[in-house]
Amino acid sequence: MSAAQNDSRKRSKKRYVAGHHSKRWKGSRELEVGMEGILITCNMNERKCTAEAFNLLNEYADKLYGPEKLQENPGSSSDEEEAEEEDVDVALKKEVAQLQASGAKQERRFQALDSGANNVIFIRTQNLESDKLVHHILSDLHTTKKKKSRVILRMLPVTGTCKAFQEDMVKYLTTFLEPWFKTPNCATYQIAFKARNSSHNKRDEIIKSIAGLVGKLNPKNKVDLTNPELTIIVEVIKAVCCISVVKDYTLYRKYNVQEVVKEDAPKPDVTAAKTDSKTAEQEEKPDAGETDKEAKKEDEDKNVARDKEEADNGEGGGE
The missing domain is CATH 1.20.5 (Single alpha-helices involved in coiled-coils or other helix-helix interfaces)
Incomplete structure (x- = not known):
């Protein structure tokens, strides 16, 4: 084998390894089954949407839950002075431990992940109720009519996730929907279903199966497409199904932050x-x-x- 062919094989191998590692790193920051958070849709500007989402979520999360408390990096000037007085080996071990601790990844209250669909970002949440937070934001925007974002369109809480196959969805929803629809609880409801980058689920079949499940939980549960008390949101992205049950879906314009701040058009007096x-x-x-x-x-x-x-x-x- 010539030297030129050998160099070519090495370059190809390097490219493959580099691409493999970058893909694996990206995959570790993608939406996965078991996560909770908020799906946010935008229009062609995901980076600006992410920045607006962080500002908006932190503003209202501080009001509901207080400011976020982050762990301070270990090590200070006093620690360094004490280290000088210790043996060299002890000081070295302590420094290594501090570096490892400071390099450890901190779990933030909000973390932006790749949703797996264009014009959709997923904000993973920790130690808070995403449905309560999103409802609080929309309630305030609806009352004040104060516009606080330019590129964010809809904010949909995700309080449960499962595999995006009909059998898995029905099995998961059987338990997930109990707090709202199982006897003695009952309510009028509608189902808002949307699938992105997924072709193996048919909309009508999914809605029919979920409606049948809700009816089994309590026959008094009734469908209302005009002004339901609750809305079951089902968002499928690739192989992940994001689910939540929300209130005031119609009142807050399908959880659209651009529409909810608009003044309600006066109805004509017939x-x-x-x-x-x-x-x-x-x-x-x-x-x-x-x-x-x-x-x-x-x-x-x-x-x-x-x-x-x-x-x-x-x-x-x-x-």
Whole structure:
């Protein structure tokens, strides 16, 4: 084998190894089964969306749960002074331990992961209730009508995840939905289903199977597509199914942070409109009684004028 061919094989091997490691690292930061968090959709600007999401979530999380407390890196000036007084071996071991501890990954309250779909980011949450946080954010935006983001579209909490196969979803939801729909609990509901980068699930079949499951939990549970008390959100991305049960889904414009801050359009008053229309017609078309009176008055005026003219002619002729 020539030297040129040998160099070519080495370069190809290096590229393969480099690509393999980068892919494996990226995979460790992807949405996976067992996680909880928030799905956030945007429009063509995921980096800015992520920054806005962190600002918005931290602002309201600080109000609900208090500021995030991070572990301080071990080691300080006083520790260094003590280390100088210790034996060299002890100081070296202590320093190595400190470096290992400081290099350990801290679990942040919010962590951005690759969702597996374009224009969708997943914010993993730790030690908080994502559905409660998102509802609090939308409630405040709906009340204040204050716009706090430019590229974020929808914020959907994810309180449960499972494999995105119909059998797995039904099995998981059997237990997951009990707090809201199992006897004696009951509610009106709707199912909001969407699949991204997944073709093995048919929308109608999934919705039908979930509705049948909810009916088995309590026959009093009824579907309401206009103004349901609860909405079952099912978001499938690749092989992961993200699930949550939320309130006020219709009121908060399907959890769209851009739409929820808009002023509600006033509904037309049908009764007032009909009354105004009748009034206008009455003004344009007087009733028959008034018309007869006006006609009689015109006839009387004509008779008086004719009598006066005849009287004037008679006086003239007499002279």
